[in-house]
Amino acid sequence: MPRPKDIEQHKKLIFYLQHEEEKVLKILRRSLVIELPWVFLSIIMVTVLLLIGSNETVIMDNPELSGFIKYIVYSLVLFIAIYDFNRFLNWFYSVNIISSERLLDFEFKELGIKNIVECQLKNIQSVTLKNEGFLSFIFGLSTVQVLTSGDNPNIDFEFIAGGNQIQDLISDLAREINKK
Amino acid sequence: MIDLSFLTLDFLFKIFKVVISLVNIIFFALVFRNLIDRQASYNSIMYVPFLVIMGCLGLFSVLFLLSALI
Numbered sequence: 001m002p003r004p005k006d007i008e009q010h011k012k013l014i015f016y017l018q019h020e021e022e023k024v025l026k027i028l029r030r031s032l033v034i035e036l037p038w039v040f041l042s043i044i045m046v047t048v049l050l051l052i053g054s055n056e057t058v059i060m061d062n063p064e065l066s067g068f069i070k071y072i073v074y075s076l077v078l079f080i081a082i083y084d085f086n087r088f089l090n091w092f093y094s095v096n097i098i099s100s101e102r103l104l105d106f107e108f109k110e111l112g113i114k115n116i117v118e119c120q121l122k123n124i125q126s127v128t129l130k131n132e133g134f135l136s137f138i139f140g141l142s143t144v145q146v147l148t149s150g151d152n153p154n155i156d157f158e159f160i161a162g163g164n165q166i167q168d169l170i171s172d173l174a175r176e177i178n179k180k
Numbered sequence: 181m182i183d184l185s186f187l188t189l190d191f192l193f194k195i196f197k198v199v200i201s202l203v204n205i206i207f208f209a210l211v212f213r214n215l216i217d218r219q220a221s222y223n224s225i226m227y228v229p230f231l232v233i234m235g236c237l238g239l240f241s242v243l244f245l246l247s248a249l250i
Contacts, residue, residue, distance in 0.1 A: 078237070
């Protein structure tokens with residue numbers, strides 16, 4: 001069951017569907033490890049561009065052309081910085097929320113693409129824990145699949161740490177709700 | 181005959197620079213709009229730091245445009 005400390009910790013978070021008496025019990029986010037490949041790629045790209053921009057031997061004798069190439073290089077660095085910040089925001093805001101009434105899956109992808117799935121705890125049929133992939137194996141990440149009854153959408157909590165506890169928490173919450 | 185003497189290499193570079201900086205500013209505006217949209221879904225306490233970072237990126241975008249124009 002959720003600890004009172006967890007409930008206190010997430011007290012300030014309010015999502016737009018929330019009822020007055022509804023409490024946020026847990027906020028889950030994909031592990032940052034999964035995002036590392038594009039972070040490294042961006043660091044390499046920015047480093048290469050900065051090296052090109054600062055290397056005088058690459059740039060021709062023409063001062064106009066040299067200034068122009070430098071401008072293009074630093075503009076590209078700025079573009080990559082904005083693009084990476086957007087990807088970071090995608091990761092940061094894509095969360096799974098477990099509240100006292102429901103499960104929510106906020107998924108933000110590229111610019112303007114969002115997917116918000118809500119599932120009432122009373123509709124939960126089964127909770128499955130999956131460990132897939134090499135990174136998941138190394139870093140102990142897992143995917144929790146929540147299957148729901150009828151036409152309700154299923155929810156996947158992908159690449160999260162501590163999958164066992166989450167599975168246990170969701171099962172307990174669903175059992176309690178169905179008892180009432 | 182149309183006088184195309186203004187089409188110097190310097191002028192073309194300037195036009196290209198302005199176009200590139202405008203692309204950066206438009207992209208920045210879209211990302212900023214996206215941030216506001218996300219914050220509307222649930223209130224994150226990191227919103228203010230994110231706004232500060234966005235402000236810095238926006239400032240750089242505008243500075244790039246100004247340097248292209250001058």
